[in-house]
Amino acid sequence: MIKQEARNILQSGYFHPVLRKWHTSSTSISADNLMYPIFITDAKDAVEPIKNMPGVYRYGVNQLKSILSPLVKQGLKSVLLFGVITDLEKDKTGSSADSTANPVVQAIPNLRKWFPDLVIACDVCLCAYTDHGHCGILYDDGSINNMDSIRRIGEIAYSYGTAGAHIVAPSCMMDGMIAAIKSSLGYLVHSVSVLSYSAKFFSSFYGPFREAAKSAPAFGDRKCYQLPGGSSGLAQRAAERDVREGADMLMVKPGLAYLDIVKQIKSSHPEYPMFIYQVSGEYSMLYLAAENGIMDLKAGVTEVLQSMRRAGADVIITYFTPKILEWLAEGDLS
Numbered sequence: 001m002i003k004q005e006a007r008n009i010l011q012s013g014y015f016h017p018v019l020r021k022w023h024t025s026s027t028s029i030s031a032d033n034l035m036y037p038i039f040i041t042d043a044k045d046a047v048e049p050i051k052n053m054p055g056v057y058r059y060g061v062n063q064l065k066s067i068l069s070p071l072v073k074q075g076l077k078s079v080l081l082f083g084v085i086t087d088l089e090k091d092k093t094g095s096s097a098d099s100t101a102n103p104v105v106q107a108i109p110n111l112r113k114w115f116p117d118l119v120i121a122c123d124v125c126l127c128a129y130t131d132h133g134h135c136g137i138l139y140d141d142g143s144i145n146n147m148d149s150i151r152r153i154g155e156i157a158y159s160y161g162t163a164g165a166h167i168v169a170p171s172c173m174m175d176g177m178i179a180a181i182k183s184s185l186g187y188l189v190h191s192v193s194v195l196s197y198s199a200k201f202f203s204s205f206y207g208p209f210r211e212a213a214k215s216a217p218a219f220g221d222r223k224c225y226q227l228p229g230g231s232s233g234l235a236q237r238a239a240e241r242d243v244r245e246g247a248d249m250l251m252v253k254p255g256l257a258y259l260d261i262v263k264q265i266k267s268s269h270p271e272y273p274m275f276i277y278q279v280s281g282e283y284s285m286l287y288l289a290a291e292n293g294i295m296d297l298k299a300g301v302t303e304v305l306q307s308m309r310r311a312g313a314d315v316i317i318t319y320f321t322p323k324i325l326e327w328l329a330e331g332d333l334s
């Protein structure tokens with residue numbers, strides 16, 4: 001006969017749904033914890049499915065009002081905009097990133113008008129606009145010209161800020177990008193927030209995104225500027241540096257394979273809102289697993305979101321946002 005000692009019993013603490021809630025309230029999921037990434041193409045009326053991201057589309061500016069209205073009604077708080085160009089020109093300096101014809105530049109004032117309470121963040125990078133598909137400006141030998149790159153990144157951030165973005169989010173991993181943006185923002189520096197993709201790792205999980213954003217590099221890879229997967233030290237130094245340069249919010253990307261990094265950076269900088277980007281490959285992996293009957297989508301996504309909140313993420317950038325809002329409307333996610 002095994003005798004149980006009362007002090008070793010855990011189940012007495014969580015046998016009831018309300019009791020379970022008390023154990024998980026710091027990792028709860030609500031609309032406040034979500035940011036929705038959206039691809040905006042220069043074909044104004046387009047609704048283009050993305051092959052490797054089922055359920056995700058590129059939208060033309062003219063589609064955004066009808067697509068986003070129901071989500072805003074369901075509580076959507078913030079979006080992250082990515083421009084995708086087909087008709088506009090790509091060149092060495094990414095001129096189309098901040099031209100008046102850029103789909104993001106055109107979308108921002110409309111979104112502000114249609115959805116006055118929606119927070120608008122813009123990804124700031126060159127890869128979707130350069131002819132070589134790299135995230136910075138290159139020297140003739142193909143290596144990164146960091147100085148010219150951050151100057152250009154600053155210009156683009158300024159133009160999105162001028163158009164009315166609340167947040168600019170540089171994802172290029174160029175050294176000094178936060179300082180360059182902060183100084184380029186000028187009079188906007190008090191009213192435009194900088195969300196740094198502080199620790200962006202070189203990753204296989206970005207695969208589907210490259211098709212979505214038409215941003216695959218024409219040669220080489222991004223190992224010289226994105227972080228090596230095994231390095232928590234570089235991630236820490238990158239976050240520390242962004243904090244020194246004046247970032248308002250920090251991010252780790254991808255999500256699931258880097259939860260230890262989230263925890264580490266959140267613990268050393270609890271004073272900063274922490275973002276995690278559940279990237280395209282993570283989305284498709286879960287989506288396809290569920291579609292093939294390997295798991296239940298709602299249960300699987302909820303579990304992953306909880307792991308991200310547990311690791312210390314305040315906001316999760318996720319393509320599942322419309323689904324999650326739908327689930328939240330049906331009741332608690334736990």
Ligand SMILES: NCC(=O)CCC(=O)O
Binds near residue numbers: 123171280
């Ligand atoms: N700056 C955004 C990416 O590089 C990729 C995101 C994704 O794979 O969803």
Ligand SMILES: [Zn+2]
Binds near residue numbers: 125126127128134172
């Ligand atoms: Zn890029």
Ligand SMILES: [Zn+2]
Binds near residue numbers: 125127171
């Ligand atoms: Zn990127």
